[in-house]
Amino acid sequence: MKLKTGSFLWCLYLDKLYCLLSLRNMRALVEYFSLLDPHRHNTMNDMMFYHFLHHVTNWNRKQIMKVFHMLDWEAAGEITFDQFYVLVCLLLAHENHLEEQFIFRHSRHVFDLLDLDGEMKIGAESFRKYDFLFNIKKHELREFYRNFDITGDCQKHLNYKEFKLFTIFTMDKYQEKQKVEKKEEQKALLEKKVKGKAKEKLLNLNYSLSQVLKQMDHI
């Protein structure tokens, strides 16, 4: 998923730690939401929702409607500002590659959203259905179901506690990945510096050699 460059959402800043908007940003979002609410119901219907997401993201119709049905779990045919806010935070998290962080911070919300049947259990299907939204990879899912179905009640269903464990696990992985990336960056920088210094030394040596040769010629 890619957010449209220069769109309003592009201007919002998502807190990287808590994956939430500041109050000031939220106020701007309220204003934006009210602009997209021509019927003054303080809601957004499916048509408006589709055109909004179609405008700001590169999702297709099918994906957009999937997201709408996920948010509109009461089947009211419209979403409120609260749901819109969650969606915007999710979009921004996706854009900033903070999906793991978002799922970890808002595990309860994410669990409720993925629990499509309201059975307090998430099936593998739900994950697959919304993998474009949470960016959960297939091999991670397999590993997840193999390792975290502690209760063993249903092979392909996880309750909230198991899901919470999964979020902690993915968060650890994410942090490890970040550490490795940082180390690699530092290594690359060090190598650059070392190379630069070696070049300088070589140049100095060349210069001193040439001077010695000149002196020899004079003699």
Place this chain on the structure above:
Amino acid sequence: MEEKPFKALAKNDSVKLSSKSDIRNLWTKATLSQPKLHGLTNVYEDSDQEDSSSRNKPGQWYRRKTDPGRASGKWDDRNKGSIPQGELNGPTLEQSPNSFQRNHVEGVQDSGELDSSVSSLNIMKHTHHRAYWEEQQDRLPLPLMDLMENEALEILTKALQGYRAAIGKDHILTNQLQRKIEAIQKRSRRQLVPE
């Protein structure tokens, strides 16, 4: 009677104001000195008790936005270039954010009181920073509003086509949407042509 502490504070701060030329420093100072203004806030709260009809309830800013009449009125004010008196006098360094918000909501009614109480403050100093203050206090930055409106207009126009195709052009919802688009277009036109 209620204005006394406010005046005193205004005088004190006016001395500080003259010493610092950078408006951002003033803002920081004002924010830092909030706990000191606790008494002042209390005074305002007392005065609110007398005039409970115009009291700002918690969370009103959100409801206020949802009130269509209020929202449109706000826009009209901005488009006419007539910033509410409370905001013009507004550097309101001496006021707590609550009192400012209350002021904004009450609008012109309170402006008289403020005029007298802030008279000691040299307001002209801050006229250059009016846009900055507006942004800092209660409103969204103007370029952001423009961006929002333009984007919303594009989305609404596409939605209108969808409405027409799905429920017909004479449907009440289609008409509402049409009116909303026209209102936004009018606003942006007014902004482009200053009076």
